[in-house]
Amino acid sequence: MIWTRISALIVKELLAAFRDPKGRFALIIPPLLQVFLFAFAATMEVTNVPIGVLNQDWGAQSQQLISRFERASAFSDVRRYDSASAARAAIDRQEVIVVVEIGQDFSRKIAARETPSVLVLLDGRKSNSAQLVNSYLTTIIGQFGADSIVNAAYAPDSKIVERSWYNPNRDYRNAMVPILIATLPMTMVLMIVGMSVARERELGTFEQLLVSPLQPIEIILGKSVPGLIIGLAQCLVLTAIVMLVFGIPLLGSALLLFLALTVFLIAVIGIALFISSLVSTQQQAMMGTMVVMMPAMMLSGFSSPVQNMPGWLQPLAMANPVTHILVIVRGIFLRDMPFWLVAERIWPMILVAVVTMALAAWMFRRKIQ
Amino acid sequence: MSAPRPVSNGSWRRIRALIVKETLQVSRDPSSFVVAFVLPALLLFLFGFGISFDATRLKIGLVIEEPTPTAREFLVALANTPYFDIQQSSDRRAFVDDLSAGKLNGVVVLAGDFTERLARGDTAAIQVISDGSDPNTAALVSGYVQGVWATWRAQRAVGAEAAPPGQIEIHSRFWFNPELQSRRFLVPGSISLIQMMIGSLLTALVVSREWERGTMEALLATPVRVVEFIIGKLVPNFVLGMCAMGVCVLASLFVFDIPLRGSVLALTLFTAIFLIVALSLGLLISTVARTQFLASQIAMLVAFLPGLYFSGFLFEVASMPAPLRAFARIVPAYYYVPGLQTIFLAGDIWAVILPASLVLFAMSSLLFAITAKKTRQRLD
Numbered sequence: 111m112i113w114t115r116i117s118a119l120i121v122k123e124l125l126a127a128f129r130d131p132k133g134r135f136a137l138i139i140p141p142l143l144q145v146f147l148f149a150f151a152a153t154m155e156v157t158n159v160p161i162g163v164l165n166q167d168w169g170a171q172s173q174q175l176i177s178r179f180e181r182a183s184a185f186s187d188v189r190r191y192d193s194a195s196a197a198r199a200a201i202d203r204q205e206v207i208v209v210v211e212i213g214q215d216f217s218r219k220i221a222a223r224e225t226p227s228v229l230v231l232l233d234g235r236k237s238n239s240a241q242l243v244n245s246y247l248t249t250i251i252g253q254f255g256a257d258s259i260v261n262a263a264y265a266p267d268s269k270i271v272e273r274s275w276y277n278p279n280r281d282y283r284n285a286m287v288p289i290l291i292a293t294l295p296m297t298m299v300l301m302i303v304g305m306s307v308a309r310e311r312e313l314g315t316f317e318q319l320l321v322s323p324l325q326p327i328e329i330i331l332g333k334s335v336p337g338l339i340i341g342l343a344q345c346l347v348l349t350a351i352v353m354l355v356f357g358i359p360l361l362g363s364a365l366l367l368f369l370a371l372t373v374f375l376i377a378v379i380g381i382a383l384f385i386s387s388l389v390s391t392q393q394q395a396m397m398g399t400m401v402v403m404m405p406a407m408m409l410s411g412f413s414s415p416v417q418n419m420p421g422w423l424q425p426l427a428m429a430n431p432v433t434h435i436l437v438i439v440r441g442i443f444l445r446d447m448p449f450w451l452v453a454e455r456i457w458p459m460i461l462v463a464v465v466t467m468a469l470a471a472w473m474f475r476r477k478i479q
Numbered sequence: 480m481s482a483p484r485p486v487s488n489g490s491w492r493r494i495r496a497l498i499v500k501e502t503l504q505v506s507r508d509p510s511s512f513v514v515a516f517v518l519p520a521l522l523l524f525l526f527g528f529g530i531s532f533d534a535t536r537l538k539i540g541l542v543i544e545e546p547t548p549t550a551r552e553f554l555v556a557l558a559n560t561p562y563f564d565i566q567q568s569s570d571r572r573a574f575v576d577d578l579s580a581g582k583l584n585g586v587v588v589l590a591g592d593f594t595e596r597l598a599r600g601d602t603a604a605i606q607v608i609s610d611g612s613d614p615n616t617a618a619l620v621s622g623y624v625q626g627v628w629a630t631w632r633a634q635r636a637v638g639a640e641a642a643p644p645g646q647i648e649i650h651s652r653f654w655f656n657p658e659l660q661s662r663r664f665l666v667p668g669s670i671s672l673i674q675m676m677i678g679s680l681l682t683a684l685v686v687s688r689e690w691e692r693g694t695m696e697a698l699l700a701t702p703v704r705v706v707e708f709i710i711g712k713l714v715p716n717f718v719l720g721m722c723a724m725g726v727c728v729l730a731s732l733f734v735f736d737i738p739l740r741g742s743v744l745a746l747t748l749f750t751a752i753f754l755i756v757a758l759s760l761g762l763l764i765s766t767v768a769r770t771q772f773l774a775s776q777i778a779m780l781v782a783f784l785p786g787l788y789f790s791g792f793l794f795e796v797a798s799m800p801a802p803l804r805a806f807a808r809i810v811p812a813y814y815y816v817p818g819l820q821t822i823f824l825a826g827d828i829w830a831v832i833l834p835a836s837l838v839l840f841a842m843s844s845l846l847f848a849i850t851a852k853k854t855r856q857r858l859d
Contacts, residue, residue, distance in 0.1 A: 140780060150800055151788045154615060157798045186797070201654060203830045204817055227648035234656025235664055235820045239795050244651050245622045252629070255647035268603040270628055272621050275578065277611030285612050305772075393684070393771060397513045401521065408525045413793065414661075415616055417538070417584075418531040437581055444612045451580045 115324055119332025120339075127302060127336065141294045141344060145351060149287050156242045158186045162209035164197040165190065169217020175254050179210070184246045201233050208232045208243050220258055276445040284358050288443040289412065291352060292374060292435040295344040296406075299375055300382045300399050303337040307386035308395035326474050330467070334379045341375040342368070352443075362442035366452055370442075370459075374435040377459045380466030381431075387473035406432050431459045493703050497711025501685070505715050515681065515719050516726075519673040523727060526669035527735045531661050536564045537584045537620055540574035543567065544591040553589060553605075556631040562623045578610055585609040585620035655740075655824040666735050667819045668792025670727045671812045672783070674750065677720045678757025679764065679782035680775060685712055686765035687774040705854050709847070713758050720754045721747075731823070741822035749822065749832055752839045753815040757782065759846035760811070766853045786812040792820070814838050 128134055161179060165172050179188050189206060191197040197209040211229040219226035230247055232240040277284050310316035319329055345368070352358050360367070385398040409423065410416070410432035419427060427433050434455040441447030541557065543550045546569070557563055566583075568574060577583040588606035596603040607624050609617035656663045689695040698708065728746070731737045739746070760782055768774040788794060789803075790812035796804060807813045814835040821831045 140776075143780070144784070147784070147788065151803050152794050153798050154794060155798055156795055159795070159797045199830075202825065202828050204821070225648055227650060230649060230651040232651060232653045234653035235817070235824050236791070236795075237653060237656045237661055237664060240653055242618070244653075245618070248622075248649055248651075249625075251647050251649055268597060268605060268628070268632065270621075270625055271604045271606045273606065273608045274611030274614075274617050274621075275608055277614065277617075280611045280614040280617050282614050285614050394509075396772075396775060397518075400518065401513070404518075404521065405525055405529070409529045414530045415613060417536075420528055423528060440612045441579070441581070445579055447579065451576075454580075 112328065116328050116332050116335075119324065119328070120335045123306065123332065123336035124339070126306070127340065137298065137340065141298065141348070142351075144294055145287070145290055145348065148290060149283055149356060152286060153282050154238065154242075155282050156239050156246070157184050159184065159239070159243065160187050160189055160206050161185045161243070161247075162189045162191055162197055162200050162206035164192075164194060164209055164211045166214040167212050167216040168214075169221075171217040171220045171258060172212045174258070175212070175251065178250050178254055179247075182246065182250060184243070198231070201231060204233065204235075206233075207236060207240060208247065210247065283356065284444065285440065287356055288352055288358060288439050289436055291345055291348045292371060292439050293407065293412065293432065294348060295341040295371075295375065296378050296432065297403065298344060299337045299341040299378050300385075300403060301396075302340060303333060303379050303382035304386045304395045304399050305392055306337075307333060307383070308389055308392045311389075312391050326471060330383060330471055330474070333383065334376075337379050337382070338372070338375055341378070342372065345371050345375075358443065360443055362446040366449060367439070367442045370435060370438045370452060370456055373456055373459045373463065374431055377431040377463040377466070380463045380470065383470035384466045384473070387470045387477070406430055409433070411436050428458065429462070431462050434459055489702075490704070490707060493701075494707045494710050497703065497707065498714045501711055501715040502718075505719065515677055515723055518676060519723050519727060520730075522669050522673055522676075523666065523730055523735075526665045527662055527730075530665055537562055537616065537623065538564045538566075538582065539620065539624075540566045540568060540577065540583050540586045542569065542571045542574065542586060542588040544569055544571075544589065545594065547594040549594045549597060550589050552635075553631055556627050557587070557624075560623065560627055562619075578608070581610065581612075583610070584613070584616050585624075587624060662735055663737055663824060664792060664820050666731050666737055667823045668790060668816050670724070670731070671753070671790055671792070671816050671819060672786055673723060673727060674720060674754055674815075675757050675782050675786045675812060677716065677723055678754050679761035679778045681719070682712070682716050682758050682761030683764040683768070683774040683778040683782075684771050685716070686762060687768050687771050690769040691771055705851050709762060709850060709854065712762060713755075716758055716761075717751075717754060720758070721751065724750050724754075737823055739823055740826040742827050745827045745832060746819075746822050749815075749818055749836060752836050752843065753811060756811045756839050756843040756846065759843050759850060763846055763850045763853065766850055785810045789813050790816040792816050811839060811842055 127137065163176055163179065165176065176188060179185055189200070191200060191209065194211070197211070200206050201209055209231045211231065213227065213229075216226045216228070228251055230244060232244055234240060274280050307316070310319060324332070349360070349364075349367075353360060381402060382399070385402060386395055389395045389398055407413075409419070409427045410430055411427070412432065416424060416427045416433060438447065438452055438455050441451065539557075541554060543554065554565070554567070558565055566574070571586065571588055574583055574586045578586055586608045588608070590604065590606070593603045593605075605624075605628060607621050609620040611617050686695075689698060703711075728739070732739055761778060764777050764781060765774050768777050785806075789796060789807040789810040791807075796807045796813065799807070818832050818835040821828050
């Protein structure tokens with residue numbers, strides 16, 4: 111009997127989501143658009159930027175150094191400036207992010223085996239890109255120094271052997287795109303579940319549900335399950351896109367990934383139900399969703415690592431289900447994370463789900479009386 | 480309909496009446512308060528405190544398989560920098576799980592024969608393993624370890640009184656932001672998102688609300704003309720946006736400690752132009768979409784997300800593929816954010832601000848014209 115009632119509600123909800131073409135459009139197109147936008151636009155690598163050079167040295171050495179800049183794939187072209195004022199104005203106007211100043215005694219000092227110096231002026235208005243450009247330049251100049259000054263006379267005594275595990279080329283896309291499997295369905299599920307209760311409230315049909323034989327817990331289940339079905343279907347499609355279109359292999363267990371995603375989506379549904387138990391119109395539900403979603407995304411390690419946050423914000427990040435699912439998705443995709451490490455990240459999400467569901471149920475029950 | 484009124488006077492009265500009506504509607508709707516004050520405060524707070532690209536201390540594991548004085552020197556060199564939190568072990572297997580769980584950012588390994596090979600004159604390898612699933616942090620780990628290694632080598636060369644290898648000295652200066660705080664460019668960037676939200680998201684709801692609630696019919700029946708209607712809708716939200724801007728600037732200066740090196744006048748005028756673009760965009764969306772839900776969805780896709788991706792404050796536009804670079808040029812925030820960062824961090828550099836203002840002005844004129852045309856078509 112209870113199953114007939116709940117399944118009727120679930121069927122009704124799914125029909126409501128899919129019947130109208132605009133609704134279908136809103137479920138399918140924005141996530142797809144965002145995957146491709148994100149994959150190609152969201153890069154923090156610096157490639158293809160122009161750099162400036164102010165060369166006051168007439169010798170051959172500085173020309174060789176500049177031709178190394180020209181060959182570097184990170185830089186699109188090397189613009190030469192004649193005077194310090196022209197070079198500085200170019201940074202001011204944001205024509206170039208950096209100007210390398212080579213002094214007039216550069217070649218002479220190299221010939222004399224002295225220590226020449228190079229001044230690197232960077233635009234701190236974009237300090238993130240500037241830091242990366244600075245590290246590229248440091249590598250190129252250091253290598254040039256090692257080749258032209260030290261050469262055979264000085265055998266290297268030690269060297270750095272570098273490895274990046276799990277993502278050998280440190281490909282930004284490999285690290286970022288799998289995360290969308292969790293974040294895009296989250297947005298969708300928050301909206302669907304949050305709005306559906308608010309819509310019933312606004313249109314007055316929530317009263318009808320309340321006078322039906324459905325128990326509050328059954329209403330909550332009936333509102334949750336369609337969101338879970340739609341969310342998991344999106345996870346599945348997105349996983350396929352990530353693997354087939356972007357060619358990012360899934361190293362860990364798919365079963366474990368979907369187990370974690372299911373727990374995550376249940377936690378998200380709990381949050382959405384809690385929001386919808388507080389509001390009375392769709393517009394308020396949408397504002398509430400935005401107020402929850404933005405901090406959830408930003409305090410999760412999605413755009414910058416959690417460990418960079420100030421200490422007093424870190425407990426908040428740990429209570430955020432997005433933080434945990436990001437670690438799990440990255441872990442299972444890139445490094446075959448073992449079960450016990452995944453489990454360590456799953457229980458906080460279960461906690462969030464239980465707390466928010468209980469709060470929502472309590473709020474609904476209070477409103478009925 | 481008795482005595483003919485002077486046209487200009489009547490027009491002014493109608494606009495004023497509309498502005499009063501809109502202002503009352505905005506100030507009495509709690510959700511517009513959320514959009515105008517709660518969301519901006521939240522966003523500013525998140526960008527100011529929550530997001531930071533300045534990795535303060537990287538957690539690394541140092542494996543010394545054979546404890547020798549040389550290896551200890553290297554440990555001291557690592558520990559003397561402010562970059563690392565170091566855990567030490569003699570077995571690399573101790574750190575593999577932590578690296579896999581994301582509890583460590585990298586592992587540095589000095590193999591058992593490290594000192595021996597150094598003494599023999601062979602090349603001794605220092606192995607640096609970083610967690611590539613976070614490419615930015617991985618790049619920082621390897622960059623900083625290389626820096627420590629270079630210093631350590633130079634010290635050894637001096638200590639051994641061998642001829643110091645001539646290296647090229649590199650002096651890097653970061654202008655406008657010498658302490659390299661990412662907050663200094665993130666907060667001005669987030670101000671543009673807030674303006675876009677008030678300008679587009681809030682404004683997108685206002686005309687569609689008239690349609691959804693059926694009050695548009697009533698407005699159409701009044702003598703109000705299209706331009707008057709548009710101005711009446713824009714002015715209250717413009718004032719709201721400028722107030723939010725004032726709050727943002729004060730918070731930037733006093734809470735986030737960001738310098739304002741340019742003039743307040745330049746900041747105000749430049750922001751006003753951008754806000755007009757955002758408002759015109761919101762109004763256009765609002766005119767096209769006739770329900771609030773659809774309007775807000777379109778505003779998110781057309782105004783908010785491009786502002787986030789293509790303004791250059793989170794992601795480097797120059798590194799994107801060519802079609803996306805071309806697309807970025809029609810995104811208003813692409814012009815506003817660099818100008819705003821310049822006014823805050825560098826000063827009034829007109830070579831940046833003027834061209835950007837001209838482009839934004841052209842955009843707002845175009846959007847305004849399209850909106851006026853679209854609205855007129857609806858009136859027929």
